[in-house]
Structures are given as C-alpha cells and as structure tokens.
Amino acid sequence: MTRVASAHDDITQFAIGHMISNIIKKKLVKNNFRDMNDIYDAIAPGIMTRVCRHAAGTGAQVGRTAIIEELRACDILEEKAQIRQIKPAGTTPSIRDIGVILEETTKFTIDQITSTSRERGIVAARFKAIWIMRHVCGHPLSVIGRSVGGRDHTTVLNSLNKIAIERKADEAAKVKITWLCERADAIGVKMAHSILRHQENGARARK
Structure with missing residues (x-):
C-alpha cells in the first residue's frame, strides 16, 4: 500500500x-x-x-x-x-497547527483556548484541543497542561474523560471529533x- x-x-x-x-x-x-x-x-x-x-x-x-x-x-x-x-x-501537528484548525471550526483563537476563561464555548474548544494533543500527537499530560495555559494533570484528565463520554454517548459527536483529529493529523502528514x-x-x- x-x-x-x-x-x-x-x-x-x-x-x-x-x-x-x-x-x-x-x-x-x-x-x-x-x-x-x-x-x-x-x-x-x-x-x-x-x-x-x-x-x-x-x-x-x-x-x-x-x-x-x-x-x-x-x-x-x-x-x-x-x-x-x-x-x-x-x-504530528504542532500545537499552533491545532489552534488554527480549532479557530476555523469554533471561531475561538488559541489565545482564548489557552486563557483562564470559563466561557462555555471556549471550554468546549479547550477540551477538543486537549483531546487532539493526546490522541493525535501523543503528548504527555504534563506537556498538554502547559500548552493549554498551565493546567494541572487532573484538569487534563477530566477534559479527556468528558470528550470520551461525549464520543461514547453521541455517534455524531464521535464522528466530528475524529474529523477534527484527522484534519489536525493531515497537517502533520503534509508537513512531514x-x-x-x-x-x-x-x-x-x-x-
């Protein structure tokens, strides 16, 4: 192949x-x-x-x-x-590449995603960023935490669990998250x- x-x-x-x-x-x-x-x-x-x-x-x-x-x-x-x-x-894609894709799909910038904001839409985008960093890039939890505004290990795990639950409960959400992951991964593949x-x-x- x-x-x-x-x-x-x-x-x-x-x-x-x-x-x-x-x-x-x-x-x-x-x-x-x-x-x-x-x-x-x-x-x-x-x-x-x-x-x-x-x-x-x-x-x-x-x-x-x-x-x-x-x-x-x-x-x-x-x-x-x-x-x-x-x-x-x-x-694999860079964190900046992931930010570009999320800005296109959520309208929130990487600076907003990594900020301390608790606005619902920004938090949802942050969860997606964390999921992509983990499941597309394979970054350790500590690296992910630092990349999204200095968040701790527990916060990163909680974010991953929330996306995992959403994917399990909603097939459409699962497809959409996988699509975001594929888009991010495609950038890494193209660059490499x-x-x-x-x-x-x-x-x-x-x-």
Missing part, C-alpha cells in the same frame, strides 16, 4: 501505509498480525463502516486516527503501544511528507 500510494501521490494513504509498516517494524502488533495484508484484511470491514459514517457526517477522508482506532478495536496493537511510537517521529518519503526510500535501499 505504501508504494502504491506513493506512486499516486496520495499523501494520506502513503502515511497510513508507512505507519503500518512502522508498527510492524517496531513489533507493536500482536504475534498473529505480522504481515501487512493480514492487518488490512482484519481492519477492512470496520474501516468501510467508518468511511460511510464519515461520508454521511463530515465528508472527510479516513486517515491515521481512524486506522489507529480500528487497530485497537480489532485487538491488533499491543496494549503498550503509544501514539508517539505508532506514528513516525516528526509527523518529505520525511516519510526519505524514510521509505532509505528502507528500500537497505533491502
């Missing part, structure tokens, strides 16, 4: 293929999933369902976020596998496309 996507310059599909190659190489998949084709076969039904949901809800393309969720749902990833291990280094290609070319050269 990586080579095909590269040939067609489909950055998202290229990044997905590269990520799956990465988790196999790092032995982050369970023993009965050591081949890319086995992994694709296992996640295909769930991914097709997600494609339909995304198309109906946001029209967004399924990206690495949905793939990781499906890998976990299919019990393919090792429990210890963390986002920063799963995704190749340097391929040359890095991914360099890594892929280096892997081929070593074969």
